[in-house]
Structure formats: structure tokens, C-alpha cells
Amino acid sequence: MTPERYQRIRDMLAKRQTDLTVCLENVHKPHNVSAVVRTCDAIGIHKVHAVWENQYRVRSGTAMGSQQWVNVDTHENVTDAIGALKAQNMQVLVTHLSDKAVDFRDIDYTKPTAILFGQEKYGVTDEAIAMCDQDIVIPMVGMVQSLNVSVAAALVLYEAQRQRQIAGMYDVQHLSEEECQRMLFEGGYP
Amino acid sequence: MTPERYQRIRDMLAKRQTDLTVCLENVHKPHNVSAVVRTCDAIGIHKVHAVWENQYRVRSGTAMGSQQWVNVDTHENVTDAIGALKAQNMQVLVTHLSDKAVDFRDIDYTKPTAILFGQEKYGVTDEAIAMCDQDIVIPMVGMVQSLNVSVAAALVLYEAQRQRQIAGMYDVQHLSEEECQRMLFEGGYP
Ligand SMILES: C[S@@+](CC[C@H](N)C(=O)[O-])C[C@H]1O[C@@H](n2cnc3c(N)ncnc32)[C@H](O)[C@@H]1O
Numbered sequence A, B: 001m002t003p004e005r006y007q008r009i010r011d012m013l014a015k016r017q018t019d020l021t022v023c024l025e026n027v028h029k030p031h032n033v034s035a036v037v038r039t040c041d042a043i044g045i046h047k048v049h050a051v052w053e054n055q056y057r058v059r060s061g062t063a064m065g066s067q068q069w070v071n072v073d074t075h076e077n078v079t080d081a082i083g084a085l086k087a088q089n090m091q092v093l094v095t096h097l098s099d100k101a102v103d104f105r106d107i108d109y110t111k112p113t114a115i116l117f118g119q120e121k122y123g124v125t126d127e128a129i130a131m132c133d134q135d136i137v138i139p140m141v142g143m144v145q146s147l148n149v150s151v152a153a154a155l156v157l158y159e160a161q162r163q164r165q166i167a168g169m170y171d172v173q174h175l176s177e178e179e180c181q182r183m184l185f186e187g188g189y190p
């Protein structure tokens, strides 16, 4: 590995936000999953969560290599997934239009946060909604009822990035040195 | 048409922003084009511009019907497209990483604005960059060099929506009554 590449990976690892994540509930289309993982890499998410009914892997094409740098934890079902996030003391937000939903920009994302996104056709399940702490929505003034899921994820994540940047959360390293070494070892030699 | 549907269309038309648009330069993948059009509908864009080397139509699947409500103006080449936008006194921004690029959130989107997005693989052409007023960039702290184009478009457009909402620009109707009647006539009967 060249010194430049080593430094580039270290700089990236130094900005990873370990207490910010997303959970995809049965998001199926590979180009959507890949676009979400790519955005996660771009704003410094270290690990994403996914619930898939069937075996699945992030397709490398659209993810542009980001799947190498963002870890994906898969869960058997959404109850397990949300349980694991809550066990890490995260506020679990769910993207879902309801009477109780608030504008996604009214949330404090400097807190440990996980955001749940739903399936392309049916959205998040009732089971998941019942377990989450807060419904959030991206306002729309057009004729369509929803945005593409990778678009929705990017909007929420960049709002989190904006708030965390202002709060100086990208200026301190969150990952342990051990985890940095593991990432350098696994990802350093393509 | 039911009175409810009529009212829903009128409400949508009343919020359309005629002086905000995007221009896609050879964006090819149908799911990307559709996702952009769907986001445009969601934030109230009335017309988008596209430069396509070959004949092309917005695929209806991923656009979720938004292609019925967002007009697409196609141009033969990017010089014509940017020329047409400048003739409408728009500031023409180009999404492109360069020394002169500013953070996309530092722009005043309450001005008449067009934003240019580039092809999935090669980005915007040098020809286009040379004609535009300002390079803008969405900051990234990961390993990948760029975001998916429909993700990038959504981030810039929702920043514009945020600024315009605060400025009260969704509270006054921009479309002429004549154009509203045309849209009601063409789109009202699916
Ligand atoms: C295409 S939408 C699902 C639409 C589904 N008919 C529904 O009502 O939920 C797929 C996912 O994108 C996200 N999403 C789409 N539009 C959204 C919006 N305006 N606000 C918040 N999340 C949204 C949600 O995670 C949603 O589960």
C-alpha cells in the first residue's frame, strides 16, 4: 500500500460515525441498496443494518466500491434488528407518513441514531413502526406519494451530516484503533 | 374528475416553481432519470431539461406517474440547453468538483436557478462547465468519489426547497392560469 493510500484510508476512518446508522427493511432492488451504501460511505457511516428475507449481497457495480468500506449487518427479522439498535441506546426513527410524523429536519441527529427505511412498494411494516421511537417524513408538494428509497435515505443522512459537522463530530475519531487496523488490513489491499 | 382530485391537482399546481429547474446532461439509466423526475415533482418543479444524444422517454415505472406532471424539455446539445436557461435569466449551476466549487448549501436558491447534473460515468462535459456560472459540490468524507446522480439531484433540490419555503415562495402561485388549465386538461383524465 502506498503512503498516500494509507493516509487516505486513515483520514476516512477518523471520520466514521459509529453512532449513526440506517436499517433497510426488505429493500430489494440492487441499485437502491447500492446507492444507499454509497451515500453511507460518503457521509461516514461505518455499519449499516439490513433485514432480508432471502440471501442477498450488495452488488458492487452501483456501489462503486463503497461496499468494501461500509459493513453490512444482516438480521433475520426486523424485531431482532431494532432490538439490536435499541440495545446500543440509539433513538430509532422510522420513515413513515403518519399523523405523528415530524419533518425530518426537526430531529436532533447528534444523538446516537438509527433510521429505518422500507421496501420499495409497501414501505416499512407495521411491526417495525410499532417498535420505533419516532415517525419522520420528508415533505412533498407534488402528485407522487413517495420518493425513491435511496433518495429518501440520502436526504435524511445529509441532514444528519450537516448537524454533526456543525457539532464538531467529524473532528474526533470514533472508531477504536483495533477496528481501524482491521479495516486497513481487510480493505487496504484491493 | 372528482372534486377531490381537481382540488389536489390545483393545490399541486399552485406550488409549482417555474424559476427552478434541473438539466440532465446525458444521464442514461432509466431508474436514475425516473428518480430525478419523481424528486422534481415532490419539490414542485414544473419543467426539467434534458440533453440526450439518442431518443429517449422517461420510463413510467420508477417515476411513479410523476412524468405525467413534470414536463421534460429535450435539447439537441448542451450549448442549446444552457443557452435556453440563460435566456430566462437563470443562474446556471453545475455539479462538478473543482477548485472553484462551493458547498451546495452556500448558494442562494431563491434566485431563478438551473442546476446541471452529469452522466453516470463521466460527469458533466467540459463544454458545459465552461458555460455555467458556478461549480457546486456535495461534500463527502468516504472512499467513493461521487454519489449516485439521482441522490445528488435530490440533495441540491431539497436545499432549494428548504430555502424557498422559508422565503414564502410556495405560498404564491407562479404558473399562469392558462398553463394550469392545460395541465388540468392533459393530466386530469388518466
Ligand atoms: C417508495 S417508498 C414506499 C412507499 C409506500 N407506498 C409507503 O406508503 O410507505 C420506500 C421507502 O422510501 C422512504 N421514503 C419515500 N418517501 C419518503 C418520504 N417522503 N418521507 C420519508 N421516507 C420516505 C421510506 O423509507 C419508504 O419506506
Ligand SMILES: C[S@@+](CC[C@H](N)C(=O)[O-])C[C@H]1O[C@@H](n2cnc3c(N)ncnc32)[C@H](O)[C@@H]1O
Pocket: B095, B096, B097, B116, B117, B118, B119, B120, B121, B122, B123, B124, B136, B137, B138, B139, B140, B145, B146, B147, B148, B149, B150, B152, B153
Ligand atoms: C456518478 S457522478 C459522475 C462521476 C464522474 N466520475 C465525475 O467525476 O463527475 C454523476 C453525476 O452525479 C452528480 N454528483 C455525484 N456526486 C456529486 C457530488 N459529491 N457533488 C455534486 N454532484 C455530484 C453530478 O451531477 C455528476 O455529474
